[in-house]
Amino acid sequence: MKVNIGIIGFGWMAYYHYKYIIPKNGDFNVVAIYDIDKAKKSVAEQFNIKSYDNLDMFLNDDNFSTVLVATPNDSHKELVIKSFEKGKNVICEKPVALNANDVKEMIDASIKYNKIFTVHHNRRRDRDFLSVKEVLDNNTLGKPFLIESRVDGANGIPSDWRREKVHGGGMLYDWGPHLIDQILLLVDSKVVEIYAQLITLKYEVDDNIRIQLKFENGVCAQVEILTNCLIPLPRWHVLCANGTLNIDNFKNDGKMICGTLKEIDWTLESADNYAGSTRTMRARPENTIKEMEIPKKETDWFEFYFNYQRVLEDKEELLVKPQEILRLTQIIDLISESSKLGKSISCCI
Numbered sequence: 001m002k003v004n005i006g007i008i009g010f011g012w013m014a015y016y017h018y019k020y021i022i023p024k025n026g027d028f029n030v031v032a033i034y035d036i037d038k039a040k041k042s043v044a045e046q047f048n049i050k051s052y053d054n055l056d057m058f059l060n061d062d063n064f065s066t067v068l069v070a071t072p073n074d075s076h077k078e079l080v081i082k083s084f085e086k087g088k089n090v091i092c093e094k095p096v097a098l099n100a101n102d103v104k105e106m107i108d109a110s111i112k113y114n115k116i117f118t119v120h121h122n123r124r125r126d127r128d129f130l131s132v133k134e135v136l137d138n139n140t141l142g143k144p145f146l147i148e149s150r151v152d153g154a155n156g157i158p159s160d161w162r163r164e165k166v167h168g169g170g171m172l173y174d175w176g177p178h179l180i181d182q183i184l185l186l187v188d189s190k191v192v193e194i195y196a197q198l199i200t201l202k203y204e205v206d207d208n209i210r211i212q213l214k215f216e217n218g219v220c221a222q223v224e225i226l227t228n229c230l231i232p233l234p235r236w237h238v239l240c241a242n243g244t245l246n247i248d249n250f251k252n253d254g255k256m257i258c259g260t261l262k263e264i265d266w267t268l269e270s271a272d273n274y275a276g277s278t279r280t281m282r283a284r285p286e287n288t289i290k291e292m293e294i295p296k297k298e299t300d301w302f303e304f305y306f307n308y309q310r311v312l313e314d315k316e317e318l319l320v321k322p323q324e325i326l327r328l329t330q331i332i333d334l335i336s337e338s339s340k341l342g343k344s345i346s347c348c349i
C-alpha cells in the first residue's frame with residue numbers, strides 16, 4: 001500500500017524523517033507540509049513538496065491520509081486532534097503531550113473518529129536498547145536488580161524552544177519519553193515507586209535529571225539525562241543476579257561478564273589486591289567469571305514506518321500503541337511531581 005504523508009512542522013526532526021527515517025522504496029511519499037514559519041516553504045519546494053501556510057487548507061488536501069506532527073511539544077495535542085477531525089491518521093512526535101489528561105483526550109479523539117494514532121518512539125529500535133532487551137528476555141545473566149540507563153550531553157540544551165517552559169522544553173519531555181519507555185519495555189511489572197531530581201542548571205527548564213523507578217517485581221531502574229557532563233558513564237549498566245552488562249555508547253560497544261556467585265576465600269592471606277583493608281570490594285576471582293559476547297541486533301528506524309504501513313493494511317499491530325504512551329505519560333507526570341515535592345511517590349502503574 002502507498003503511504004502518502006503530510007507533515008505539520010517542517011523543522012529539524014521533520015527533515016530528519018524526510019531524509020533518514022521515511023523509507024525510500026517508493027511506497028512512502030511526503031506530499032505536503034504545513035508550517036507557521038513561511039521560510040519553510042522554500043525548503044519544501046526544493047524537494048518538490050507542496051507547502052501550505054493555512055492549516056485547514058492543508059488538512060483538506062486529499063492527496064494524503066497520514067499526518068506527521070513534528071512541531072514543538074506544547075502544540076501536539078491541538079494539531080493531532082484537529083487532524084483526526086479532518087479524517088487523517090496521525091503519527092505524532094514524542095512527547096505526544098505534556099500530561100496524561102491531554103494524551104487521554106487525544107486517544108479519545110482517535111477512537112471517536114476511528115483513526116490510527118501512534119507516536120514516533122524511534123529509540124525502541126536502537127541497537128543498544130535491543131541488545132539489553134535480548135540479554136534480559138533470554139535471562140542470559142539471570143534476574144536484573146538494577147538497570148541504569150543514561151545519555152550524557154556536554155553542550156547544554158539546543159538554542160530553541162527546548163529551553164522554554166511554555167513550549168514543553170527541558171530534558172524530562174525531550175529524552176525522558178525515550179529512556180523511560182525503554183525501561184518500561186524491559187521490565188514486565190508495574191511501577192510502584194518513583195523518585196526524581198530535575199535539576200535546572202542554566203535555563204528555566206530541567207537540564208540535568210535523575211529518575212529512579214521501582215517495580216513491583218523488585219527490579220530498580222535509574223535514568224539519567226545530562227546536558228552538562230564532560231566525562232560520560234556507560235549508556236547502560238545492567239546488574240543481574242549472575243552477571244553485569246555495560247553498553248558504553250550508541251554504537252553498542254561494551255562488555256558482558258557472567259558468573260554465578262560462589263563463596264570465595266575470605267581469609268587474610270587469600271588475595272593480592274589493591275583495595276586495601278576491604279574484603280567486600282575485592283575483584284571477583286578470574287576463574288569464576290567469563291566474558292560473553294553482547295548480542296548485536298541489526299536494526300534501523302525505517303521499521304517504524306514499515307510497521308505503520310502493515311497496520312494500514314491490517315496485517316500487524318502498532319509497534320507503539322496509544323495505551324503504552326498513556327502509561328508512559330502518567331509516569332512522567334509523577335516524575336515531575338516527585339521532583340517538585342522532593343520526595344518519592346508510591347503508585348501502581
Ligand code: NAD
Nearest residue numbers: 009010011012013014035036037070071073075093094095
Ligand atoms: P524545530 O523547532 O526544529 O521544528 C519545529 C517546526 O515546527 C518549525 O519549523 C516551526 O516553525 C514549526 N511550528 C511551530 N509551531 C507550529 C504550529 N503550531 N503549526 C505548524 N508548525 C509549527 O523542532 P524539532 O527539533 O524538529 O522538534 C519537533 C518535534 O520533534 C518535537 O516534539 C521534538 O520533541 C521531536 N523530536 C523527536 C526526535 C526523535 O528522535 N524522535 C528528535 C528531535 C525532535
